Amino acid sequence: MTATILTVDDDIQMQEMLHLFLTNAGFHVLQAYNGEQCLAHLRSKQPDLILLDIQMPDMDGITLCRRIRSLFQLPILFLTGKLQIEDKLNSLQSGGDDYMTKPFDPLELIARVKSHLRWGMLLAETKEPGRKLVFPGLEIDMERLMVTANGKPVILLAKEMHLLLTLAQNQHRVYHPRQLYELIWIDPAGYSSDIIKVHINRLRKKIEVDPMTPKFIHTVRGFGYKFDSTEY
Template identity: 40%
Template sequence: MSNRILVVDDDSEIRDVIHVYLRNEGFEVLEAADGRQALELLKTNEVGVIILDVMMPVLNGIQTCIRIRETSMTPIIMLSAKEEDIDKINGLSTGADDYVTKPFSPLELLARVKAQLRRQTFLAKDASSSSVLTAQELSVDKDRHAVTLSGRDIAVTPLEFAILELLLSHPGQVFSANRIYERVWNEPSGHSENTVMVHIRNLREKLEDDPRKPRYIKTVWGVGYKVEK
């Protein structure tokens, strides 16, 4: 796991502040002022986490996130001054792993970066125990870090993979949104219901013929989610 963080924001003062906090914690920092610069840097640099502002010229954060997800599963934390839930959902639906609204505490952002790195380390260690988890036509290959449905590869984000792995590892067991967040994000849940809900919805869009009548990720109303064999 790379200790290099890419900070993408058109506001140089915000980049400077984030840079200082990350550097003081021992991280190497790359900076880009827009999405196009970020994509160029990613061609030649391995990074552990991408901090990506939503509102930028040339190529905005949503467009950049979509482009990154075409080739990379590097964790992405999106920044935005907009606080409406729909904006958060739009950000996460593009494949982002976390979302922080401006103005933000640099210490909070630093904690989110560390949480993403811890989760990636955990997934890498867990992958060493080779196994394939299945439920009906759905398979999660921990070695390949791949998801297949009826033999067809399904593109998922690292967080989506981790949620599927958790649920398939405990068939029939119901996990609340808070518990899923704590197990997958490796940090206290706080107000995590909407975040988990968005990722579950995205998974259903990818896995289900009719997301409103899911075969795989079932909702137990008032309790949480489960997968049955």
């Protein structure tokens, strides 16, 4: 089945270029030139992934991403002409899964898109009928891919879920950020420790009682991260 990509950018030339790259790679493409058009597409078309520009009039990409995340759960890849690390971090903290800086290599763009689309299929393959990972204050249903933290259901994005599963299924093992990136993003060339840091922080906010004093996902200074429900 052909995946549908929604491109959101007010630049007509960029839209034409994205349409060319994506259709040549076999994707169906929807286009939106502002935030309201994007939200209208999401309500009626349900694309599989969004390519989202940060700098747009009326509603910038960061604000739009927050609105999307309050309504829909699908991969969002930011395309940004800004080089400041603050803008990149803001794109992830708003709910984005990844970012690419313009100008970009078309082959790398397609590789990133395919990588993000794979996660829905990979998560489906991780389902294990009847199996649950149970820790004090946290339960992961491996069949339904549902998480309950402190007695309340938690909605996780695909990469957050895979990050949690990777750590929780290997309790006490310390992972370097690069290891986590290569396992979950499957894209060594795009590695950034900031991407892992932001996703860890987002995950902590969803499953920890106090994200500043985590009970489950711990930072091992100088090395990386580990899941340890016995350390608290």
